Amino acid sequence: MADEYKIPRHVAIILDxxxxxxxxxxxxxxxxxxxGADNLEKITEDAWHMGIKYLTVYAFSxxxxxxxxxxxxxxxxxxxxxxxxxxxxxxxxxxRVRVIGDRTRLDNDIVQAIExxxxxxxxxxxxxxxxxxxxxxxxxxxxxxxxxxxxAKDGIINPEDITEEFISSRxxxxxxxxxxxxxxxxGEIRISNFLPWQISYSEFYFCDTLWPDFSKEDLQKAVDxxxxxxxxxxxx
Numbered sequence: 001m002a003d004e005y006k007i008p009r010h011v012a013i014i015l016d017x018x019x020x021x022x023x024x025x026x027x028x029x030x031x032x033x034x035x036g037a038d039n040l041e042k043i044t045e046d047a048w049h050m051g052i053k054y055l056t057v058y059a060f061s062x063x064x065x066x067x068x069x070x071x072x073x074x075x076x077x078x079x080x081x082x083x084x085x086x087x088x089x090x091x092x093x094x095x096r097v098r099v100i101g102d103r104t105r106l107d108n109d110i111v112q113a114i115e116x117x118x119x120x121x122x123x124x125x126x127x128x129x130x131x132x133x134x135x136x137x138x139x140x141x142x143x144x145x146x147x148x149x150x151x152a153k154d155g156i157i158n159p160e161d162i163t164e165e166f167i168s169s170r171x172x173x174x175x176x177x178x179x180x181x182x183x184x185x186x187g188e189i190r191i192s193n194f195l196p197w198q199i200s201y202s203e204f205y206f207c208d209t210l211w212p213d214f215s216k217e218d219l220q221k222a223v224d225x226x227x228x229x230x231x232x233x234x235x236x
Contacts, residue, residue: 005227006226006227007050007051007052007223008052008179008180008181008203008223008226009052009053009054009177009180010052010053010054010055010056010176010177010178010179010180010181011047011052011054011055011056011179011180011181011182011183011219011222011223012055012056012057012058012179012181012182012183012194012195012198012199012202013043013055013056013057013058013182013183013184013185014058014182014183014184014185014188014191014192014194015036015040015057015058015059015185015211016184016185016186016188016210016211017032017185017186017187017209017210017211017212017213018032018033018035018036018210018211018212019032019033020032020186020210021035021036021210021211021212021213022035024210028074029071029074030070030071030074030075030078032212033071033074033075033078034078035212036211036212037078037079037081037082038212039211039212039213039214040057040082041089042216043055043214043215043216043219044093044095044127044129045093046216046219047127047219048093048095048126048127050219050220050223052127053127053128054127054128054130054176054177054179055127055128055129055130056100056130056131056132056173056176056179056195057129057130057131057132058132058135058192058194059079059131059132059133060075060079060101060132060133060134060135061132061134061135061136061192061193061194062101062102062134062135062136062139062193063136063192063193065105065134076107076110079110079133080109080110080113083110083113083114083116083117084113086117086121087116087117087120087121090117090120090121090124090129091120091121091124093126093127094124094125094126095121095124095126095127095128095129096121096122096124096125096126096127096128096129097117097118097121097128097129097130097131098118098128098129098130098131098176099114099117099118099130099131099132099133100130100131100132100133100135100140100172100173101132101133101134101135101136101139101140101172102134102135102139102143103133103134105134106133106134114133128176130173130176132194132195135172135194136193137191137193137194137195137196137197138193138196140171140172140173140195140197141167141171141196141197144167144170144171147170148162148166148167148170167197168197168198171197171198173195173198178198178199178200178201178202179195179198179199179202180202180203180226181202181203181205181222181223181226182194182195182199182202182203182204182205183205183206183207183219183222184204184205184206184207185207185209185210185211185214185218186208186209186210186211187206187207187208188206189206191204201231203225203226203229203231205222205225205226207221207222
């Protein structure tokens with residue numbers, strides 16, 4: 001009897017290749033970022049129809065601030081539009097949207113838009129779209145450690161309280177299951193500081209497709225690949 005086909009509960013995607021997609025079309029990089037944002041809406045809906053419960057996407061890293069002022073400004077403009085549109089699409093599709101990452105460097109209006117979107121979509125029971133924004137895995141762990149050290153100093157916790165589960169509970173993803181499958185588009189083969197703690201036992205899938213061209217069929221190929229893996233979690 002064939003093994004049952006498994007749909008990963010949580011898929012994480014590094015959305016890579018927007019700039020190269022635009023360059024191939026002789027357009028500015030932000031043209032590619034806009035196309036990438038539009039594609040995210042479609043892929044989120046495709047993921048939900050496939051049975052995926054959580055989709056976490058790497059939208060803007062702590063390192064992306066090093067890009068040109070023009071590009072960063074353009075990305076933030078696209079983000080504002082995306083957050084505003086997402087309230088309607090989230091309610092229409094029963095989707096909950098959450099944002100992880102350090103919000104202290106974001107403009108106040110973006111933070112307010114995030115809070116409004118999270119509050120408006122919180123009751124929804126469909127797919128959870130988790131957007132990693134000004135996110136870095138090392139930064140996530142560093143902020144968690146700072147909080148733990150402060151609590152220990154204040155006598156709130158003892159050293160023996162600090163287990164792997166406890167550390168996980170202090171990360172941005174504290175109530176989100178670890179990804180089963182990590183996808184990176186555009187042919188790059190690295191994780192780029194994305195969820196290093198959380199992907200310890202994730203399956204990795206790399207493809208050459210640039211993110212704006214990533215389709216439902218590409219997502220299906222990734223899930224097919226996931227089904228070919230033997231997930232032993234260190235066992236035999």
